[in-house]
Amino acid sequence: MKSTRSAQAELFITRAWQQRGWLAWLLWPLSLVFGAVAASRRMSFALGLRRVERVGVPVVVVGNVTVGGTGKTPTVIALAHALREAGWTPGIVSRGYGAKVAEPVDVHTGSSAADVGDEPLLIRRRSAAPVVVHPDRVRAARTLREAHPEVDVIISDDGLQHYRLGRDAEIVVFDHRLGGNGFLLPAGPLREPLSRKRDATLVNNPYDRALPPWPQTFALTLAPGDAWNVANPALRRPLSQFAHSRVLASAGIGAPERFFATLRAQGITPSTRALPDHYRFDSNPFGDDDVDAVLITEKDAVKCTAWRDDRLWAVPVEAVLNPRLIALVVEKLRGRTPA
Numbered sequence: 081m082k083s084t085r086s087a088q089a090e091l092f093i094t095r096a097w098q099q100r101g102w103l104a105w106l107l108w109p110l111s112l113v114f115g116a117v118a119a120s121r122r123m124s125f126a127l128g129l130r131r132v133e134r135v136g137v138p139v140v141v142v143g144n145v146t147v148g149g150t151g152k153t154p155t156v157i158a159l160a161h162a163l164r165e166a167g168w169t170p171g172i173v174s175r176g177y178g179a180k181v182a183e184p185v186d187v188h189t190g191s192s193a194a195d196v197g198d199e200p201l202l203i204r205r206r207s208a209a210p211v212v213v214h215p216d217r218v219r220a221a222r223t224l225r226e227a228h229p230e231v232d233v234i235i236s237d238d239g240l241q242h243y244r245l246g247r248d249a250e251i252v253v254f255d256h257r258l259g260g261n262g263f264l265l266p267a268g269p270l271r272e273p274l275s276r277k278r279d280a281t282l283v284n285n286p287y288d289r290a291l292p293p294w295p296q297t298f299a300l301t302l303a304p305g306d307a308w309n310v311a312n313p314a315l316r317r318p319l320s321q322f323a324h325s326r327v328l329a330s331a332g333i334g335a336p337e338r339f340f341a342t343l344r345a346q347g348i349t350p351s352t353r354a355l356p357d358h359y360r361f362d363s364n365p366f367g368d369d370d371v372d373a374v375l376i377t378e379k380d381a382v383k384c385t386a387w388r389d390d391r392l393w394a395v396p397v398e399a400v401l402n403p404r405l406i407a408l409v410v411e412k413l414r415g416r417t418p419a
Contacts, residue, residue: 086356097260097269108266115264125243134246135221138413141247144238146269149334150253151284156237158399160207162406171231173220174200176213178358184214184223193383217245249412250278256285301400302330309366325372332359
C-alpha cells in the first residue's frame with residue numbers, strides 16, 4: 081500500500097534524524113551547503129539587499145526551525161483566541177500546503193481542504209478568525225487586510241523562513257524531538273540552527289520531559305476534548321467511553337505518535353496506524369478494519385468528506401498557552417518589552 085510505504089519512509093527518516101548515525105554523517109557535507117545557502121539568504125535581508133515588507137499591522141509568526149509537525153496549528157488557534165481576549169482583532173495567513181493556490185484565497189468554513197489546505201480550513205473553523213492562504217505570505221497578508229479591514233494583527237501560520245514578511249514577534253514551536261541530531265537538512269531535521277534568534281520558544285511535550293534551558297521557553301500543553309462523530313458532528317462522546325472498545329487510532333500528521341500518546345493517556349489502548357503527513361483521504365483507508373471505532377485528528381477529519389464511515393471520530397485538542405507567553409506577545413505588539 082502506497083500510503084503505508086510513505087509512512088514507513090517518513091518514520092525511517094525521522095528516526096535517522098534523531099541520531100548521528102551513518103546516514104546523517106553521509107549527508108553531513110550536503111548540510112553544510114544547505115546551511116551556507118540559507119545563511120546567505122538570511123544575510124541578504126539583514127543587509128537590505130532584499131527588502132523586508134511591512135503590511136501595515138503587527139505580525140506574529142508561529143513557525144518551526146525543524147521539519148515536520150510540532151503543534152503549530154493548535155498554537156495558532158489558541159493565540160488567535162488569546163489576542164482577541166486581549167482586545168485585538170486577529171487575522172491569519174497560511175501557505176495552504178497541499179492545495180494548488182494561484183491567487184490568494186479567503187478561506188470559509190465551508191471551503192474544501194483540497195482547495196485551501198487542511199490546516200488553514202481547520203484554523204478557520206476553530207479560530208473564528210479570517211484566514212487567507214497563498215505561498216507568498218506578503219500577498220496573503222495584503223489580501224487579508226483588503227478583505228477584512230477590521231483586522232489589526234496578523235498571525236502567520238508557519239513562514240518563519242519567509243523573511244520578506246516583516247514581523248514583530250516570532251514564536252518557534254518544538255515537540256519532544258527538539259532539534260534531533262542537531263544537523264541541518266538533509267543530514268538532520270533543522271531548517272536553521274537552534275541558535276536562531278526568536279522571541280519565544282514553545283515545547284510540545286506529552287512525555288513530560290524537562291524543558292531545555294533556552295531563554296523565554298514555555299511548555300505547550302495540548303488538552304484533548306470530547307470526540308465528535310465525523311458523519312454526524314452533533315454526536316459527541318468523552319474519550320473515556322472508548323477505553324473498553326476495539327479502537328484503531330490513525331493520524332496523517334507530522335508526529336503521529338504524539339496523537340497516539342494522547343489517547344493512551346486517556347486510558348485507551350488502540351491499535352495504531354501512521355499515515356503520511358497531509359494524507360489526502362480520497363477514499364476510506366479503514367474499510368477492512370474490524371474495529372468498533374476509528375479515532376483521528378481534526379486535521380484529518382476535514383478531508384474525510386468524500387465517503388462516510390460511522391465509526392470515524394475526530395479528537396479535538398486545545399493548546400493551553402502560558403499567560404506569560406501571551407503577555408510577552410501582546411507587549412511586543414504594543415512596541416514595549418515586558419518587565
